[in-house]
Amino acid sequence: MKLDNIYQEEKKSNFAKVAEIIITMASRPSGFIGLSILIFHVVLAFISPYIAPYDFKAINPTLMLQAPSAEYWFGTDDLGRDVFTRTILGGRTALTITFFGSLIALLWGGLLGIFCGLVGGKTDDIVMRIVDAFLSIPWILAMLLIVSLLGTSTEVLIPALGFFYGKGIVRVARAATHDVIAKDFIVSARARGHSNFSIIWNEIIPNVRDAILVEGAMRWSWMLLGFSSLSFLGFGVSPPTPDWGLMISNARGLMSFAYWSVIAPIVGLSSLIIGINLTADAFAKALGIDRSTKAPV
Amino acid sequence: MTEIIQKVKNLSIGFKSKKGEEILILRNITTNIKKGETVGIVGESGSGKSTLALAMMGYVKHGLYTIGGECEFNSSNLLKMKNRDLEKIRGRKIAMIPQNAGQALTPNLKIGYQIDEALQLHSDLKEEEREQKISELLNKVRLPSPETIALRYPHELSGGQQQRVAVAMALAGTPDLLLLDEPTTGLDVTTQAHVLELLNFIAKDTGTSMVYVSHDLGAIAQVSDRIIVMYSGEIVLEGPSRDILKRPIHPYTHGLLKSIPKLSLAGLPESMPGSQPQPGIIQGGCSFFDRCNFSEEKCKNNSPQLEYLKELNTRVRCFNYEKLLKESQINQNVKKIKNNSKDKEILNLSEVSISYAKQKLLDQIFNRISDDNPTVKDININIKKGETIALVGESGSGKSTILKSIAGLLRTKDGFIRFEERRNLSSDLKERDPNDLRIIQLIFQNPDESLNPNHTVEEIIAQPLKLYFGLKGKELKKNIIDLLQKVRLGEFYMSRYPRQLSGGEKQRVAVARAFAAKPDIILCDEVTSALDVSVQAAVLNLLQQLKEDFGTTYIFVSHDLAVVRAISDRVAVLYQGRLCEVGPSNHVYKFPSHPYTEVLLGAVLEPDPDIKPKLVAEDIVEERPPEKGCSFQGRCSRIVGDICKKEIPPWQLTDSGNAIRCHIPIKELQKEQF
Numbered sequence: 001m002k003l004d005n006i007y008q009e010e011k012k013s014n015f016a017k018v019a020e021i022i023i024t025m026a027s028r029p030s031g032f033i034g035l036s037i038l039i040f041h042v043v044l045a046f047i048s049p050y051i052a053p054y055d056f057k058a059i060n061p062t063l064m065l066q067a068p069s070a071e072y073w074f075g076t077d078d079l080g081r082d083v084f085t086r087t088i089l090g091g092r093t094a095l096t097i098t099f100f101g102s103l104i105a106l107l108w109g110g111l112l113g114i115f116c117g118l119v120g121g122k123t124d125d126i127v128m129r130i131v132d133a134f135l136s137i138p139w140i141l142a143m144l145l146i147v148s149l150l151g152t153s154t155e156v157l158i159p160a161l162g163f164f165y166g167k168g169i170v171r172v173a174r175a176a177t178h179d180v181i182a183k184d185f186i187v188s189a190r191a192r193g194h195s196n197f198s199i200i201w202n203e204i205i206p207n208v209r210d211a212i213l214v215e216g217a218m219r220w221s222w223m224l225l226g227f228s229s230l231s232f233l234g235f236g237v238s239p240p241t242p243d244w245g246l247m248i249s250n251a252r253g254l255m256s257f258a259y260w261s262v263i264a265p266i267v268g269l270s271s272l273i274i275g276i277n278l279t280a281d282a283f284a285k286a287l288g289i290d291r292s293t294k295a296p297v
Numbered sequence: 298m299t300e301i302i303q304k305v306k307n308l309s310i311g312f313k314s315k316k317g318e319e320i321l322i323l324r325n326i327t328t329n330i331k332k333g334e335t336v337g338i339v340g341e342s343g344s345g346k347s348t349l350a351l352a353m354m355g356y357v358k359h360g361l362y363t364i365g366g367e368c369e370f371n372s373s374n375l376l377k378m379k380n381r382d383l384e385k386i387r388g389r390k391i392a393m394i395p396q397n398a399g400q401a402l403t404p405n406l407k408i409g410y411q412i413d414e415a416l417q418l419h420s421d422l423k424e425e426e427r428e429q430k431i432s433e434l435l436n437k438v439r440l441p442s443p444e445t446i447a448l449r450y451p452h453e454l455s456g457g458q459q460q461r462v463a464v465a466m467a468l469a470g471t472p473d474l475l476l477l478d479e480p481t482t483g484l485d486v487t488t489q490a491h492v493l494e495l496l497n498f499i500a501k502d503t504g505t506s507m508v509y510v511s512h513d514l515g516a517i518a519q520v521s522d523r524i525i526v527m528y529s530g531e532i533v534l535e536g537p538s539r540d541i542l543k544r545p546i547h548p549y550t551h552g553l554l555k556s557i558p559k560l561s562l563a564g565l566p567e568s569m570p571g572s573q574p575q576p577g578i579i580q581g582g583c584s585f586f587d588r589c590n591f592s593e594e595k596c597k598n599n600s601p602q603l604e605y606l607k608e609l610n611t612r613v614r615c616f617n618y619e620k621l622l623k624e625s626q627i628n629q630n631v632k633k634i635k636n637n638s639k640d641k642e643i644l645n646l647s648e649v650s651i652s653y654a655k656q657k658l659l660d661q662i663f664n665r666i667s668d669d670n671p672t673v674k675d676i677n678i679n680i681k682k683g684e685t686i687a688l689v690g691e692s693g694s695g696k697s698t699i700l701k702s703i704a705g706l707l708r709t710k711d712g713f714i715r716f717e718e719r720r721n722l723s724s725d726l727k728e729r730d731p732n733d734l735r736i737i738q739l740i741f742q743n744p745d746e747s748l749n750p751n752h753t754v755e756e757i758i759a760q761p762l763k764l765y766f767g768l769k770g771k772e773l774k775k776n777i778i779d780l781l782q783k784v785r786l787g788e789f790y791m792s793r794y795p796r797q798l799s800g801g802e803k804q805r806v807a808v809a810r811a812f813a814a815k816p817d818i819i820l821c822d823e824v825t826s827a828l829d830v831s832v833q834a835a836v837l838n839l840l841q842q843l844k845e846d847f848g849t850t851y852i853f854v855s856h857d858l859a860v861v862r863a864i865s866d867r868v869a870v871l872y873q874g875r876l877c878e879v880g881p882s883n884h885v886y887k888f889p890s891h892p893y894t895e896v897l898l899g900a901v902l903e904p905d906p907d908i909k910p911k912l913v914a915e916d917i918v919e920e921r922p923p924e925k926g927c928s929f930q931g932r933c934s935r936i937v938g939d940i941c942k943k944e945i946p947p948w949q950l951t952d953s954g955n956a957i958r959c960h961i962p963i964k965e966l967q968k969e970q971f
Binding site (some may be wrong): 184194203206 | 704705706726729731734735737738739741742743746747748749750751752760761764765810814
């Protein structure tokens with residue numbers, strides 16, 4: 001018996017369903033905080049070019065390493081650039097690249113996982129061993145290889161990140177598919193003679209969608225960290241584009257006497273990651289995937 | 298007067314809905330459990346019977362809370378006790394036997410260790426004494442050679458043995474009250490009868506009070522002295538077991554007993570309309586009002602109180618119980634089913650064998666299956682157009698396996714499946730053409746699993762219509778509405794999701810989906826076993842009606858012999874994947890019969906205290922069919938000699954057209970009936 005049965009709801013539009021999920025997410029303190037942080041960052045990424053007080057690449061030797069003041073809220077860096085401007089602009093690249101990267105990861109990881117779960121047998125064995133092999137390679141090594149061979153342009157970074165973070169999704173999607181595949185409605189669809197494509201599209205995807213979306217959201221925050229690490233190592237976006245990883249890397253030697261130039265990007269990056277994680281968590285709970293908070297009875 | 302050990306007073310338990318309303322699962326329950334008596338609590342799923350049993354040991358499920366009332370044990374209210382104090386009572390004074398012992402036992406600890414643990418917690422015995430006590434307990438629950446059982450792991454025991462171990466563990470603390478939550482529901486018929494007999498023995502032997510919770514009136518009838526009937530969170534009838542089963546004076550119980558198929562009656566019993574309301578829906582008036590045959594205007598707005606009738610020692614919640622009081626006993630009207638079968642053969646299984654054995658590498662390369670002792674072997678059945686043939690047997694008898702092969706979901710090792718005398722159906726799904734797939738449709742046991750939870754009823758029924766007939770738009774919609782009406786569901790169900798339907802409604806949708814393909818044969822895999830008793834008869838009636846309308850052939854798999862008796866024209870009895878007996882159902886249910894059929898029939902539990910199950914054979918579970926000889930040799934009580942172990946018995950025909958596969962001559966089989 002499920003509690004949902006009690007009120008016979010009518011069929012809702014997709015929009016109403018999404019709205020309901022978001023309201024459920026926001027009704028939890030952690031979900032509310034996570035959503036607020038995420039929305040704040042996304043909005044900031046859109047409007048920052050218009051509200052930035054200074055030019056992000058304007059070098060001014062007379063203003064080197066100024067402490068925070070009314071004029072320069074977060075101080076200035078070693079080249080005399082405004083840290084506030086660079087911080088609010090610094091999330092744009094990271095957010096865009098990792099967002100599209102996660103979409104690619106979700107798509108290929110999810111579909112391959114579902115396919116392997118459905119087909120099983122030798123195909124499944126072979127594909128999963130390849131995925132395992134890739135999982136065992138330290139990602140940073142492989143990323144560095146790709147980036148140094150193909151360059152650091154956005155067109156390379158998005159698929160590269162998408163590929164590397166999709167491997168984990170393959171496993172989750174496959175496991176979720178295994179849960180569904182044993183159910184009689186799949187057997188019934190098979191016995192009726194539906195094609196594999198139709199079974200995946202109509203029967204499996206609606207049932208594993210939620211689990212994969214939550215996993216994708218988690219991967220997003222990991223990817224963000226990964227991308228910033230690449231920038232930190234100098235393989236991400238190239239200067240003078242403002243980027244948190246790059247800013248941290250540049251300012252880390254000056255930490256002892258100009259802490260402000262490193263703290264601002266750190267706060268930006270970590271708050272975004274925390275925001276995404278909390279949102280993903282609340283998302284899982286709102287969908288009822290997280291069993292610890294499932295409705296009683 | 299006997300001592301009362303548990304008093305439940307005005308107990309209400311419920312939860313808060315999303316909208317903040319208080320929704321009651323139990324409504325004002327008052328009852329007493331006396332020392333040494335066995336009380337059966339019976340009700341459909343969602344009637345609150347398990348919640349009541351758990352409250353009796355001071356436990357309220359997560360998410361629920363006590364709204365009012367108390368559960369008094371030894372003059373202290375369990376529901377207000379601290380956990381530490383409860384721990385002293387649970388196990389020692391009140392013990393619980395769960396439904397699924399296989400899940401209740403820790404899989405990686407030996408049986409002996411687990412019982413020892415219970416003994417350490419709930420008794421003051423020293424180590425040496427405990428060891429002796431363990432074998433004593435295992436002996437008491439009649440497990441063979443306790444010393445070896447104690448060294449085994451749970452997965453090495455059969456379901457019945459696991460349930461016995463659970464009983465032994467519950468007895469470890471010598472409790473005053475034993476709570477049993479559907480302890481035999483997952484077990485095979487024969488095992489179920491054995492476990493019930495054991496429980497009866499223990500009740501007498503130890504003088505423990507028992508509360509037996511079940512949906513199965515047959516099981517309740519065998520064990521209980523007193524019965525409490527629950528309906529949507531209320532006690533509707535409570536009284537001595539015999540009176541309640543023979544002369545139920547509440548319309549719900551009356552209808553329920555009428556709708557249960559019985560072995561002695563051929564034909565479909567009357568069905569009860571509707572289904573039990575969800576908690577929270579009943580506002581005022583009698584909760585049974587909608588489904589009652591005796592209801593009046595006043596029942597709609599006034600809720601009846603539980604009335605005590607002194608002369609019957611019964612409490613009843615109904616305004617009109619007097620009408621039922623006059624009826625001396627239940628008149629069960631059955632609708633005789635018409636035998637629609639024509640002489641035309643529709644499906645022929647010949648020499649079918651199916652193996653689950655893993656293929657060796659060489660076999661994989663040559664794409665063949667080699668197994669000398671396959672799970673299912675030598676199945677020869679001729680199925681005529683329009684008949685209902687039932688495959689009967691315990692779990693592991695291969696009945697579902699055969700269904701899967703017919704549907705093309707499982708490859709056969711040998712043999713042919715021939716459709717309408719001309720076409721051989723490939724045993725591989727991929728090699729069947731769409732029309733071959735259309736003519737055979739499946740209905741599954743559990744509608745929760747067979748309907749995609751993310752599809753609406755409309756989408757579910759549309760699937761076969763789109764796939765086989767390419768229907769679209771208005772025509773598709775019209776067809777869906779037609780089908781819904783045929784399974785007695787309204788048009789407004791189209792936009793519902795399976796989770797918004799009751800069990801019976803879900804199964805109707807599954808039936809509609811099967812009929813959407815306009816099939817010639819429908820395979821029914823235990824279609825009623827996941828349903829509540831009061832809904833079961835309605836679904837059976839629906840299936841029969843549809844069959845008469847469309848001339849469909851049913852292959853009906855079930856472990857429930859009474860249900861099979863009600864719906865089938867012909868029965869095939871299977872043991873270990875081998876046929877034992879095939880014949881018209883009227884004759885299979887009479888003698889002479891195969892020794893295994895005899896065992897099955899003897900173990901059927903009827904909701905009648907006068908009909909006790911007959912325990913003919915041991916409830917051993919065999920892992921594999923024997924290599925040689927008769928498949929039933931391991932459990933047969935009438936073995937003739939070496940011949941049973943060496944030679945496969947011949948088919949013998951009786952005068953009534955019954956085919957029996959046994960070495961014992963027909964005449965002798967007839968002689969030894971009980």
